[in-house]
Amino acid sequence: MGYRFDDLTAACQDDWRRYVEHDFVRQLGAGSLAQGAFRHYLQQDYLFLIHFARAYALAAYKSRTLADLRQAHEGLKAIVDVELGLHVGYCRDWGIDEADLARLPEAKATLAYTRYVLDTGNRGDLLDLHVALAPCLIGYGEIANWLNAQAFTVRGEANPYDAWIAMYEGDDFQGAMRAELEWLDARLADVTPARFQELSGVFRDATRLEIDFWQMGLERTD
Numbered sequence: 661m662g663y664r665f666d667d668l669t670a671a672c673q674d675d676w677r678r679y680v681e682h683d684f685v686r687q688l689g690a691g692s693l694a695q696g697a698f699r700h701y702l703q704q705d706y707l708f709l710i711h712f713a714r715a716y717a718l719a720a721y722k723s724r725t726l727a728d729l730r731q732a733h734e735g736l737k738a739i740v741d742v743e744l745g746l747h748v749g750y751c752r753d754w755g756i757d758e759a760d761l762a763r764l765p766e767a768k769a770t771l772a773y774t775r776y777v778l779d780t781g782n783r784g785d786l787l788d789l790h791v792a793l794a795p796c797l798i799g800y801g802e803i804a805n806w807l808n809a810q811a812f813t814v815r816g817e818a819n820p821y822d823a824w825i826a827m828y829e830g831d832d833f834q835g836a837m838r839a840e841l842e843w844l845d846a847r848l849a850d851v852t853p854a855r856f857q858e859l860s861g862v863f864r865d866a867t868r869l870e871i872d873f874w875q876m877g878l879e880r881t882d
């Protein structure tokens with residue numbers, strides 16, 4: 661007993677590295693990612709974020725304390741006030757307005773991941789839901805930090821995706837990531853080995869669905 665968040669990544673180390681260090685991430689960091697791949701990813705991510713905002717709303721609904729409610733509210737606010745703004749802004753530059761985005765058909769990878777998280781949250785408790793959401797929030801913070809530590813990463817105007825990296829390395833996101841880490845560390849400290857096994861399964865599934873999401877962007881599949 662006495663688990664913490666790092667035990668979740670350690671339990672699926674290969675999948676976690678395949679997610680954080682995916683070719684999509686590498687090419688984005690190098691600035692060499694095809695614009696069509698990034699556009700496809702970002703358009704699908706717009707649809708994805710709307711469902712993830714619903715998942716944070718579900719976390720608010722399942723909260724028993726004001727502290728838990730605040731934690732869910734932070735996630736919902738970050739999506740609605742910050743993250744979606746970047747997506748809408750990039751798409752506007754490509755001549756795609758928000759009404760066009762809302763009309764896009766959902767790719768299978770988007771459907772699978774978002775509905776998995778919502779189903780896990782509906783079926784389970786608040787901890788199941790936060791664990792299903794963790795690869796997303798904590799993973800993207802780690803990805804931004806990992807990219808900044810790689811020699812191939814290009815920053816500034818020479819990289820068309822610089823704003824993407826800047827958002828996830830920014831204080832708002834890094835702060836939200838740390839708050840989520842603390843929240844999870846506090847809850848995982850008390851779980852039994854059997855419960856940890858269950859939660860590891862949820863975390864691994866969500867991580868694998870993140871890998872599929874990158875792959876969907878790279879191959880522009882629907």
Ligand SMILES: Cc1ncc(C[n+]2csc(CCO)c2C)c(N)n1
Nearest residue numbers: 705712735738739743796797800873
């Ligand atoms: C496929 C995919 N996975 C993770 C994120 C990142 N993200 C989504 S919601 C959230 C928490 C609050 O903003 C974060 C960091 C994304 N955009 N798209």
